Amino acid sequence: MSSPSLPREVVICEVGPRDGLQNESTLLSVENKLALIEGIIDAGAKSIEVGSFVHPKAVPSMADTDEVVKRLRKIDGVEYRGLALNFKGVERACEAGVTKVKVSVSASRTHSRQNSNATPEEVITGFGKCAAFCSDRGRELSGAISTAFGYTDEGIIPLEEIYPIVDAYLDLGIREISMSDTTGMAHPGQVYEYMTDLIRRYPDVTWTLHPHNTRGMALANIYAAMTAGVSHFDASFAGLGGCPFAPGASGNVATEDVVNMLETMGVRTGFDLDKVLTVARKVEEYVGHPGDSSMLRVSGF
Amino acid sequence: MSSPSLPREVVICEVGPRDGLQNESTLLSVENKLALIEGIIDAGAKSIEVGSFVHPKAVPSMADTDEVVKRLRKIDGVEYRGLALNFKGVERACEAGVTKVKVSVSASRTHSRQNSNATPEEVITGFGKCAAFCSDRGRELSGAISTAFGYTDEGIIPLEEIYPIVDAYLDLGIREISMSDTTGMAHPGQVYEYMTDLIRRYPDVTWTLHPHNTRGMALANIYAAMTAGVSHFDASFAGLGGCPFAPGASGNVATEDVVNMLETMGVRTGFDLDKVLTVARKVEEYVGHPGDSSMLRVSGF
Numbered sequence: 001m002s003s004p005s006l007p008r009e010v011v012i013c014e015v016g017p018r019d020g021l022q023n024e025s026t027l028l029s030v031e032n033k034l035a036l037i038e039g040i041i042d043a044g045a046k047s048i049e050v051g052s053f054v055h056p057k058a059v060p061s062m063a064d065t066d067e068v069v070k071r072l073r074k075i076d077g078v079e080y081r082g083l084a085l086n087f088k089g090v091e092r093a094c095e096a097g098v099t100k101v102k103v104s105v106s107a108s109r110t111h112s113r114q115n116s117n118a119t120p121e122e123v124i125t126g127f128g129k130c131a132a133f134c135s136d137r138g139r140e141l142s143g144a145i146s147t148a149f150g151y152t153d154e155g156i157i158p159l160e161e162i163y164p165i166v167d168a169y170l171d172l173g174i175r176e177i178s179m180s181d182t183t184g185m186a187h188p189g190q191v192y193e194y195m196t197d198l199i200r201r202y203p204d205v206t207w208t209l210h211p212h213n214t215r216g217m218a219l220a221n222i223y224a225a226m227t228a229g230v231s232h233f234d235a236s237f238a239g240l241g242g243c244p245f246a247p248g249a250s251g252n253v254a255t256e257d258v259v260n261m262l263e264t265m266g267v268r269t270g271f272d273l274d275k276v277l278t279v280a281r282k283v284e285e286y287v288g289h290p291g292d293s294s295m296l297r298v299s300g301f
Numbered sequence: 302m303s304s305p306s307l308p309r310e311v312v313i314c315e316v317g318p319r320d321g322l323q324n325e326s327t328l329l330s331v332e333n334k335l336a337l338i339e340g341i342i343d344a345g346a347k348s349i350e351v352g353s354f355v356h357p358k359a360v361p362s363m364a365d366t367d368e369v370v371k372r373l374r375k376i377d378g379v380e381y382r383g384l385a386l387n388f389k390g391v392e393r394a395c396e397a398g399v400t401k402v403k404v405s406v407s408a409s410r411t412h413s414r415q416n417s418n419a420t421p422e423e424v425i426t427g428f429g430k431c432a433a434f435c436s437d438r439g440r441e442l443s444g445a446i447s448t449a450f451g452y453t454d455e456g457i458i459p460l461e462e463i464y465p466i467v468d469a470y471l472d473l474g475i476r477e478i479s480m481s482d483t484t485g486m487a488h489p490g491q492v493y494e495y496m497t498d499l500i501r502r503y504p505d506v507t508w509t510l511h512p513h514n515t516r517g518m519a520l521a522n523i524y525a526a527m528t529a530g531v532s533h534f535d536a537s538f539a540g541l542g543g544c545p546f547a548p549g550a551s552g553n554v555a556t557e558d559v560v561n562m563l564e565t566m567g568v569r570t571g572f573d574l575d576k577v578l579t580v581a582r583k584v585e586e587y588v589g590h591p592g593d594s595s596m597l598r599v600s601g602f
Contacts (some may be wrong), residue, residue, distance in 0.1 A: 003494065004305070004528070184599070188524040189566040193304065216514075216558045216595030220521040223489040227305070227528075250595060257517045265490040294517030294551060298485070 004227035009268035011232045012258055013047040013208070014040045016283065017068070018083055019252055020240035022052065022061050024287050032286050033068050036279060040237060040255075043275035047079040049234070050098065053089035069096035081142070085116070090130040094137050101134055102178070103127050104144035107161055108151035111182075124168035131172040142176035143169040144210065149179070149186035149194065156185075159194055166202055176206040178234065181221065184214025184250070188224035195228035208232035211253050213239060213292060218253035219261055226267070233258060238280040238291030254293035256280050305528035310569035312533045313559055314348040314509070315341045317584065318369070319384055320553055321541030323353060323362050325588050333587050334369050337580060341538060341556075344576035348380040350535070351399065354390035370397035382443070386417070391431040395438050402435055403479070404428050405445035408462055409452035412483075425469040432473040443477035444470040445511065450480070450487035450495065457486075460495055467503055477507040479535065482522065485515025485551070489525035496529035509533035512554050514540060514593060519554035520562055527568070534559060539581040539592030555594035557581050 017037055021028060028036075037048055050072065051065030065082065072080055074097075082098035084090045093101045105123045106112040112120045127143075134141045145165055150156045162179075169177055179194065191209065199207060209225040209232070211218040222233055235258045241251025259271040273295070280296055290296075318338055322329060329337075338349055351373065352366030366383065373381055375398075383399035385391045394402045406424045407413040413421045428444075435442045446466055451457045463480075470478055480495065487495075492510065500508060510526040512519040512534070523534055536559045542552025560572040574596070581597055591597075 003497070006490065185565075187562055187565045188521075189307065196304070213517075214595065214599050215561055216517075216555075217520055217562055219518055220489075220524045220562065223521045223525060250598065254517070260516055261488055261518055261521065264486075264488045294515065297551065298515050 006226050006265065006267055007231040009231070009270070010226070010262060011047060012045070012255060012269055012271065013049060013081065013232070013234045014045045014237065014255055015049040015210070015234045015252060016040070016236035016238070016240055016255065018049040018051050018062070019234070020236035020238070020283070021287070022059055023241065024061055026287050027061055028286050030064050030067050030071065033064070034071060036237065036283060036286070037068075037072065039279040039282065040276070041075065041078055043279055044269070044271035046077055046270060047081060049081045049083060049102070052083035053092040053096070054083075054085055066092055066096045069098055072097075084130070086126065087129050087133070090133055094134065094139050098139070100140040100142055101130070102142045102144055103130060104146055105165060106146045107157045107165060108147040108154050110154045111147045111151050120165060121168070124165065127172055131174070135173065140176075141172070141174055142178065143172075143174045144178040144180055146180040146182045149181045149190055150183065152183050152185070156190070159197060162194070162198070163201070166198070166205070170202070170205075175204060176208070178208035178210045180210035181212050184212035184217065186211070186221055187217055188220040191221040192224040192228050195225050195230050199229045206232060208234060210234040212241070213250040213253045216250070219257060222253070222258060222261070237276065238283045238296065239293045240283060240287065240291045250292040254280065254291065254295065256293055256295040260295050307527050307566065307568055308530075308532040310532070310571070311527070311563060312348060313346070313556060313570055313572065314350055314382065314533070314535045315346045315538065315556055316350040316511070316535045316553060317341070317537035317539070317541055317556065319350040319352050319363070320535070321537035321539070321584070322588070323360050324542065325362055327588050328362055329587050331365050331368050331372065334365070335372060337538065337584060337587070338369075338373065340580040340583065341577070342376065342379055344580055345570070345572035347378055347571060348382060350382045350384060350403065353384035354393040354397070355384075355386055367393055367397045370399055385431070387427065388430050388434070391434055395435065395440050399440070401441040401443055402431070403443045403445055404431060405447055406466060407447045408458045408466060409448040409455050411455045412448045412452050421466060422469070425466065428473055432475070436474065441477075442473070442475055443479065444473075444475045445479040445481055447481040447483045450482045450491055451484065453484050453486070457491070460498060463495070463499070464502070467499070467506070471503070471506075476505060477509070479509035479511045481511035482513050485513035485518070487512070487522055488518055489521040492522045493525040493529050496526050496531050500530045507533060509535060511535040513542070514551040514554045517551070520558060523554070523559060523562070538577065539584045539597065540594045541584060541588065541592045551593040555581065555592065555596065557594055557596040561596050
């Protein structure tokens with residue numbers, strides 16, 4: 001077999017301020033969140049998921065996202081992404097001033113019912129108004145598919161169940177879709193198969209892999225996705241973001257671990273590893289416990 | 302790109318009793334070591350690196366390897382491998398009754414000098430007597446190449462420096478060679494490149510990858526190695542085996558993490574995951590601290 005072709009450069013979206021912090025019981029101040037976001041931009045991030053616009057009682061750690069976004073410095077070439085799960089959230093995100101809104105649907109019917117009390121199709125239908133709203137205001141809209149590879153209560157999600165969700169996103173004019181391995185069940189063989197198929201079937205979509213490291217496979221999945229042609233990845237400083245379905249388990253893959261792997265492979269990330277490590281140490285200090293970061297451990301912290 | 306071909310089944314050698322335990326300050330009793338080895342055999346292991354035959358003052362945790370091996374039940378189809386670094390060790394290993402002796406040389410000249418006060422070539426020359434001794438007694442001999450991908454003090458080891466070591470092993474009649482990523486520096490691109498080249502150049506050698514998870518890349522490296530045609534891997538229960546050069550860093554990849562990834566990929570390992578987890582929990586109890594195991598964490602232990 002010839003050497004797998006890899007992208008020469010990738011985009012890593014830092015999702016720590018949202019996915020990393022959302023389940024933390026220690027609530028960070030707006031100032032600390034801004035310091036983290038500014039630190040990761042200084043480290044090279046061009047895309048940051050800065051928070052979610054959900055009900056403050058549902059996710060207390062995200063209650064101040066509006067203020068965080070309003071106080072962010074606008075920087076050319078830096079994208080601030082905000083997660084919203086309904087029209088109210090999209091309104092708030094646009095009002096606060098995010099560059100891009102991300103909406104999300106669960107590929108698992110079980111998970112979708114638990115999360116939204118609706119089928120995936122019903123959730124997608126609800127995004128029509130959000131898409132029109134964003135379009136009117138010149139804001140980009142991207143779509144995430146959570147539990148895209150599998151769900152603990154349901155097992156593997158067949159690829160065929162992903163197609164109608166993608167089609168629905170395309171109908172809304174969305175051209176950037178994130179495949180989220182929410183429960184960290186995906187393995188590199190599956191990631192390679194799914195992403196190869198989706199890229200072939202939907203070549204105009206910008207595909208992102210959002211891996212979780214719950215079972216230690218995140219870097220393997222990123223490598224497999226790259227050999228399939230994926231060049232956009234989500235990661236979280238210090239590997240924060242424990243899966244709520246598995247207490248104690250790892251969460252998102254650590255940004256510093258991804259940067260280290262890719263840079264040593266000669267794949268450009270635009271990140272400065274030392275600066276990412278500095279931010280990751282600060283995050284651990286803020287939340288008051290270690291995350292899950294191989295590079296922090298090996299660097300003696 | 303067509304789907305990478307993967308082996309249908311692999312051999313995982315459980316190296317925990319040697320590489321996992323050798324740096325532990327808590328010394329296990331012979332009974333506890335035997336319980337772990339018997340447990341991992343019951344979990345499906347067909348190859349176990351049961352200890353090393355080195356000077357007891359240099360590695361106190363391995364001082365009782367002779368007794369451990371003597372007390373092991375001989376089981377058809379189960380291989381007991383012992384590591385030796387000189388003729389004295391090979392003599393002891395054969396006397397104790399291992400099925401296979403593994404000798405080792407460091408590909409890094411710096412590391413080789415630190416470890417053996419000799420050049421890699423001098424170390425290899427010294428193995429001639431070991432090979433004759435094993436051959437006379439009908440014992441198999443395998444060769445390991447430590448720091449085969451890189452060394453912290455030296456950086457990347459070029460592939461060209463591996464060839465003369467392989468040639469020297471072949472001259473001794475050795476046909477099973479382990480590429481050890483001692484410091485966990487290898488990335489999947491390098492592993493793919495090196496293993497593809499070595500398999501093409503030396504098709505009659507049984508190649509093993511011995512990954513360390515120091516920088517979180519062990520599972521990615523195993524996946525990359527499988528796509529290159531490797532089907533033999535080393536792993537350690539609970540991911541024990543911290544790298545002495547990076548205190549606090551991860552060591553060997555956890556056997557349970559490898560078994561989980563491969564079995565979910567449809568690659569047969571012959572291991573029962575639940576039984577491996579039981580052994581891994583017992584190891585953590587014996588050594589008195591957690592190892593580095595994603596599957597133990599996600600299983601709520």
